[in-house]
Amino acid sequence: MSYDRRGGYRRRQRDDWDDRRKEHHESPDDKLKSAIIKLGEVDPNEELPRLEIQIRDQIPRNIPLLSEAFRLSVTEQPFKIPYYATLLRLLHNKSDNPTDEEVPIGRLILEDFWKGFQGYVDQLAWREARLCIHFFAHLTVAKLISADSLLALLQSFTAVLDEFGVSNGRAKRAALCAGEGLLIAGPVLKEHSPSFPDEIINAIQAYNETMASQKWMVPPLATTQSTIVPQEIEIELLDMLLATLRKLNESDFQETENCLPRPYAVYPPFEPSVLQPYVLPSLLVPPEAIEMDALSSGAEEETPVKKDEWPEYFLRLFPSDVSPDFDDPAGYVIRTTILDIVEVFEVNRKECARLLLEYPKWNLSGTFKPKPGSTVNVEPAPGKDWQLESTIIETALGAYLVLPESSKKSIYYVGLITEICKLSPSTVGPAVGKSIRRLYAALSDGLDVEAARRFAEWFALHMSNFGFQWVWKEWVPDLALTVQHPKRAFMRRAIEFEIRLAYHERIFKTLPEAMQGPDAYTIPENGPTPAFEYEDPSHPYHDAAQDILNHFRGRAKAEDVISHLDTLRERLESSEDAPNVDSLVRSIAIQSLLHIGSRSFSHLLNAIERYLPLLRSLAGWGPPSTTAPGGSAEARTDILAAAAAFWKHNRQMVAIVFDKLMQYQIVDPTDVVGWTFLNGNAIGQLSEAAPMNLSAFEWDLLRAAIDKANGRVVSARRKVMALRKEDDDTRARALAGAAGDTNMEVDVEAKRDEADADSPQLVVALKAYSSLTKEQRMALSKTLEGFVGCLAPTSTAPHPNPHARTVIEESAWENRANWGRDEWNAWETWGWYRQFCRAYAPYLRTYVNTLYTVSFSRFDGVEDPAGDMLKKIWSIATGQDA
Incomplete structure (x- = not known):
């Protein structure tokens, strides 16, 4: 290595030595904690005695560290809970020469573990609390915890179900805590108190019955709009829990032995004279924290909007000899454990995939079929012998398709399934293929439109990870179906998504x-290229557009372009055959600007940012120096129409451009909503004179507009709260200074009045918040009015769908094999209305009275099946159905 005058070589040597000195060396405590967490990497049954000795040999003993290791292991590795219960059972053995005062290590760990559990409950960390209850239930079966105290603990969670106005999310989680604790410790609890299981089951059942209307809104198979009856291939989570508990209760929980491993059962229980079971302290589940921070001084009072939690329905994709039935107790344990693994390991999908494929190691022998080529001879358990990969894919897809939205980002489930396929392509690949075929078949049976949209996204993303290889010829016969049939719509959407991920x-x-072929209406003949209307030299306005393009190419100032457009407008107005001059000028300017930005996404952003004053002028907002709000709704509609026409062959770019126009406040979310209902289905429409309807594309535009309006309100509210806190702090300091001033000439009252006044920044923020709240209300109102106009149109409605009212009838659904374009259009629009109401229920509830008056008052006292259905869905979503 070379040497320089500045001592570079010696300095690098010294830095390397310092780095080595700073290397982290694990302490004995850290090594022990790691050993506990890594239990079972080879064989848990063989490792348990060695780990027990390792813990006992630790000197000095660090109980808080051991307890923390157990808590982390239980809450982050739920599949290992029975083995940690066994380890704690081993640690309850006293030393070889015990004294009367000796407290077993296991008891000390358990006492400290309870403190951590109380912390989880106080923080309302429901998943961690539920998994700790699993641990306590196993310890109760092992006779380390008294049955009485576990009974009281489970009752404290069922008490939550009787709270006045309890939210669905809170009640569901409390019911799972109590019900799953009973599922695990059922044999001991029923022996101790024969009536207790019935009490728990009845409490959960009573609450579950109150959720009937909410369940009507979210099944993945919406077989009909009027009477949605859950199918055999779908079940709600609490229904699945109740079916499992009833089945176990009928057998006095003897079947529990076939559901869960109990490695601690090989050890005899302690005699009461040797060790008394630990009595869990009493517990009270704290109430939900309700934030009552109202915004006053001109802004509408509002509590923070929390996402609604609906009942969770899961789809069944495989027969009972491939994956467990929904009412099978072992199946419930398997499915919920897989869901817990998927939930916990969101941060590392590769690790999650590995653990899922290793899950049989932690389950009872014979539950799953052995891997192909495995030399281990496992006797299949009666009624089990399921396929692991199919069960995993079915459960993961069920979580992905939960309505109205999954608990994790969609891309996580897609990535997880991809990682599982990469780890074991020969076994997982067939399960994925069968799942795709089953979901595709469900499209004809009423698969919810939102579930179908996610299915198309997953299909395209999954194909992109595996060379876009799919047996499309299987679906060729379905080309005989009407062009708007859900199966044909799925083909178009999936192929459109695939083109976005590759190229045409x-x-x-x-x-x-x-x-x-073009008559198949499956893939466009040309790629998603721009459609510059004025590119053809024979177009009458080609030269005018070229002049504008030359200005943009020369990077002319926005003021110069505006001046040129004014000149163009005057010239066109003097022409006798000119159409609407203002709309024409806007169209030429917008399409020319988008043409400049069509080369890449960065070109688009640069073009928009450079010519923001031009865009504001075209939208009718006036020069930047003006402070008064204004703008022309017609002008903003022209801008949206021009952008949509330019990108009519690329609907993704339509959504992107609309989003950027909203982001830079050229158009409002309300403008996008209004344009979508009137013109959205003309983009990529398969035939002319189509009735008003919504497809997944229009829904994406609506969702982006509503989310933009909601996001602005949330952002403005945070700013107001921050400024309010800053004002309060300043006011408190000013009053404290006035009170401490001994100068009698100081006017304390004047200082108090001055301190009470809001700061100029807060006044401006409150006005902005009030304006954005109004915009949010208008966007929701406009969307609701649009759906009402589509589904219960008046005789004067533009492009009315004659079948919008009839498709909600039971007889119409039974006749769906004969449906044409209009019927399927109406059916899909009903589905998006349902999704709108359930996805944005918290926001709709904020303005429930105003929105009802504007949109539904015309149905009051009128016999209209469509109006009744619209109001029914609205009432359930906004909590008005009681």
Whole structure:
């Protein structure tokens, strides 16, 4: 290594030595904690005695560290809970020469573990609290915890179900804590108190019955709009828990032995004279924290909007010999454990995939079929012998398709399934293929439109990870279906998503010839290229557009472009055959600007940011120096129409451009909502004169607009709260200074009045918040009015769908094999209305009276099945159905 005059070589040597000195060396405590957490990496049954000795040999003994290791292990590795209960059972043995005063290590750990559990409950960390209850239930079966105290603990959670106005999320989690604790410790609890299991089951059942209307809103198979009856291949989570508990209760919980491993059962229970079971302290589940921070001084009072938690329905994709039935107790344990693993390991999908495929190691022998080529001879358990990979994929997809939205980001589930496929392609691949075929078949049986949209996204993303290889020829016969049938709509959406992830020519070549023709309405003939209306030299306004393009290419100032447009407008107005001049000028300017920005996303952003004054002028907002709000709704609609026409072959870019126009406040969310209902279904429409309807594309535009309005309100509210706190702090300091001033000439009252006044920044923020709240209300109102106009149109409605009212009838659904374009259009629009109400229920509830008056008052006292259905869905979503 070379040497320089500044001593570089010696300095690097010294830095390397310092780095080595700073290397972290694990302390004995850290090594022991790591050993506890890593229990079972090879064979848990063999490792337990060695780990017990390792813990006993620790000197000095660090009980808080041991307890923390147990808590982390139990709450982050739920599949290991029975083995940690066994380890604690081993640690309850006293030393070889015990004294009367000796307290077993296991008891000390358990006492400290309870303190951590109380912390979880106080913080309302429901998942961690539930998994700790699993641990306590196993310890109760092992006779380390008294049955009486576990009974009282479970009753404290069922008490939550009787709270006045308890939210669905809180009640559901409390019911799972009590019900799953009973499921695990049922044999001991029923022996101790024969009536107790019935009390728990009845309490959960009583609450579950109150959720009937909410369940009507969220099943993945919406078989009909009027009477949605859960199918055999779908079940709600609490229904699944209740079915499991009833089945176990009928057998006095003897079947529990076939559901859960109990490695601690090989050890005899302690005699009461040797060790008294630990009595869990009494516990009270704290109430939900309700934030009552109102915004006054001109802003509408509002509590923070919390996401609604609806009942969770899961789809069944495989028969009972492949994956467990919903009412099978072992199946409930398997499914919920898989869901817990998926939930916990969101931060590391690769580790999650590995643990899921290793799950049989932690379950009872014979539960799953052995891997192909495995030399281990496992006797299949009676009624089990399920396929692990199919069970995992079914459970993961069930969580992904939960309505109205999954608990995790969609991309997480997609990535997780991809990682599982990469780890074991030969076994997971067939399970994924069968799942795709089953979901595709469900499209004809009423698969919810939101579930179908997510299915198309997952399908395209999954195909992109595996070379876009799919047997499309299987679906060629379905091209005979009407063009708006859900199966044909799925093909178009999936292929559109695939083109976004690759390019048109590549996807085109993967399709069979029958799907490539324009009459198949499956893939466009050309790629998602821009459609510059004025590019053709024969166009009458080609030259005018070229002049504007030259200004943009020369990076002319926005003021110069505006001046040129004014000149163009005057010239066109003097022409006798000119159409609406203002709309034409806006169209030429917007399409020319988008043409400049069409080369890449960065080109688009640069073009928009450079010519923001031009865009504001085109929208009718006036020069930047003006402070008065204004703008022309017609002008903003023209801008949206021009952008949509330019990108009519690329609907993704339509959504992107609309989002940027809202972001830079060229158009309002309300403008996007209004344009979508009137013109959205003209983009990529398959035929002319289509009735008013919504597809997944229009829903994406609506969702983006509503989310933008809601997000602005949340942001403005945070700013107001921060400024309010700053004002309060300043006011308190000013009053404290006035009170401490001994100068009698100081006017304390004047200082008090001055301190009470809001700061100028807060006044401005409150006005902005009030304005954005109004915008939010208008966006929601406009969306609701649009749905009402689509689904219960008046005789004067534009493009009315004649079947919007009839498709909600039971007889119409039974006749769906004969439905045409209009019927399926109406059915899909009803589905998006349902999704709108359930996804935005907290926001709708804020303005429930105003929105009802504006949108539903015309149905009062009128016999209209569509109006009744609209109001029914609205009432359930806003909590008015009681």
